[in-house]
Amino acid sequence: MESLNSLLNGFAVALTWQHVFLALMGCFLGTIIGALPGLGPSNGVAILIPLAFTLGLAPTAAMILLTSVYYGAMYGGRISSILLNIPGDEPALMTTLDGYPMAQQGRAGEALALSGVASFVGAFFATWGLVFLAPQLVKVALLFGPAEYFALFTLAFATLGGITSKNQAKAAFAAALGIVIAMVGVDGQTGVPRFTFGEVHLYDGIDFLVAIVGLFALSEVFLFLEHRGDGTGEGKQASVGIGRITPSWKLLKSCTPTMLRTSFIGFIAGVLPGAGASLGSFISYSIEKKLVDKEGTFGTGDPRGVAAPEAGNNAAAGGALVPMLALGVPGSGTTAVLLAMLLALNITPGPLLFISNPDVVWGLIAALFLGNFMLLAMNIPMVGMFVRVLLIPPRILMPIVAMISFVGIYGISGSTFDLMVMIVFGLMGWVLRKLDVPLVPVILGILLGNNMEDNLRRAMTISDGDWSILLSSPLAIGLWLVSIIGFVLPILLGGIIRRRMRRDEVGAVQD
């Protein structure tokens, strides 16, 4: 009941003209960002952060804008999956399997409408899950001391590669690289400069916003330059008719059990560390396939095959907000970027956020409910508008992305040095992507590295230099165990799961 009361207060915060307008803008931009192939939710949110920051938005307003973009992108990703057979973002990959065949049969409108409803159902339930689960997690987190926090950060890094990770050594390298970058600058506890090489610009450390925009947005531009003319979306147009845009009651009814089940699965996948929306949609699809695909119609344009991954990935997106808000430890790329926004605004997420800034948290959650209804309205009757956005070719779009990145970073500091650092990060991001090194652990390392060190040193100050404090409570030992399992499991199981993901994909193409 306490949660419901807080939520009501949240609505009081969210229902101002400014916040409603920002939510609307965010949903609109997010859908576009999600729909455009090559501009995923993490890229999209990354380029908008510096802008939200320089516009001087208040914390609640900025978070409402960006999480609306995040939710919107999750809705938007399906549009190009269904119409072009190109996933608009990674989580929308599974939607291509049945969405595109439906479009080829002239039922694109139906698929878009159904997936819109499924996205709504998934996100709606996940937001309720957030309302009830996050405060419970906060209660646990309040028991955390520095030693437990240190273990929790380790857990976040160990599991971030995720169950589908190809090479855990590379995930570990990426995390270490991020933390190393975070070490640059003056040490907070003793005031000595570290790894600055006498460069005054580096005394404040490397601004994580600069690193994030470079790694995500600029590296994307380089990637497009490399693949120019390979036909990534270029010239491929929605040649198929859209058909009727409203789903029939019969269709909705037949998909309802699927949507409810996959919302639940997706939410759990989102809350767990290292999973995120991509895995949420994958698990949802495969479980539904096992459960209801008696005639073998999945992969040939079965509406349930469209509803399952969409409800799954939107629910996972909501679920991923739980650890980010309650513990301050994000479990996915986009929530890591959202964390950057909070840190940039000098707000530390975690259990104290719920106590010291309840208006930010609950205003945000209330705004998510509003945003969901806005997105439903935008994504069903107005879906045609977004389809037209897909016609903008990447060769025009990518320079715009690059220029907006520059505008955002220049707006924060007005410093040419920061722009140079951003370009270096862009190139680095490109090389790392080529080498299959995941970028999310790098980002998380830059964001949480200092925090992690602080907690270690605080714990050691309490114990007066005795390292055994790190294993002194059952909670800490539990967290360490989970991190070890989370790191080792993908090495054992990752291959099997990845093979299965590939088989589903290939199977669908052959059908």
Place this chain on the structure above:
Amino acid sequence: MSDRIFGGVGLLFALLFIWAAFHIELSFISDPVGPRTFPIIIAIVMAVSSLVIFIKPDVEPKWPQAARLLEIVIAAAVMVLYALALPVAGFLIATAVAAAFLTWRLGTQPLWAVVSGVLTSVGIYTVFHLILGLSLARGPFGF
């Protein structure tokens, strides 16, 4: 091969980092851990993972051909020039030139690239400066 080079470079970097960590000045007041320990722990993690990457390389990624690679380097150089030109030439001119160049290299016809560059620049200027009131770099002409 790429992964072997990558692992080697990573290892070298980690060792350099440990060396640099040992040269962090210690201040006279310090906590039990001090400013050196944590960076060294992380660098060891980095060294070990680099070693694993070196010993067990993945499948070779598809690197672009030399010409395409040069293209990326040039694009990065243009971005650097853009960053340097911003405070000198002002936002509108610098952005129009840079955006036109990028879209040209991404495959737009030269004439259309100029049009698209100018439109991009004016569009961003209108939205972010005129409507949202963001301060952009000012050139000699005030825009």
